[in-house]
Amino acid sequence: MAININNLANNQVTARQAEQQQVQQQNNQGAQQSAQAQANTxxxxxxxxxxxxxxxxxxxxxxxxxxxxxxxxVDKIKKAIADGSYKVDAERLAANMITKEGNIFGL
Known part of the structure; x- marks a missing residue:
């Protein structure tokens, strides 16, 4: 009875490859399940x-x-202008103009 050593070695390599593939598939499935669980959360x-x-x-x-x-x-001011009761405070107007120009020109 002769034992073929080449076939034994090939069978062992094939078995290891099958185990590695199975482990890799399990790892991939675990990673997919983990990713899906995170997405579902x-x-x-x-x-x-x-x-x-x-x-x-x-x-x-x-x-x-x-x-x-x-x-x-606007209507109130129009009415005041029309009946002559609208008064302009010239000093206040001038002071405001000076202030605004000072702000614009940095004075």
Missing amino acids: ARQDSVSLTNNAQQLNNATKKANASSGFDQEK
Whole structure:
């Protein structure tokens, strides 16, 4: 009875390769399951604003909603000009003009 040594060696190599493939498949399956579990875990992010940020946000919303034009005030001034009761404070007007120009030109 003759034993073929080449076949024994080939069978052992094939068995090792099969074991390595099985281990690799198990590792791949474990990695896939882990990735899927992480993807399935619901992640909830949250943001909280400080009071100042909330106030600024509210003011911005109001400003965006506003036209910036006060028709009631315009009508009141028109009426005062028409009936002659509108008075201009020349000194105050001049002081404001000087202040504004100073701000513009850095004086």
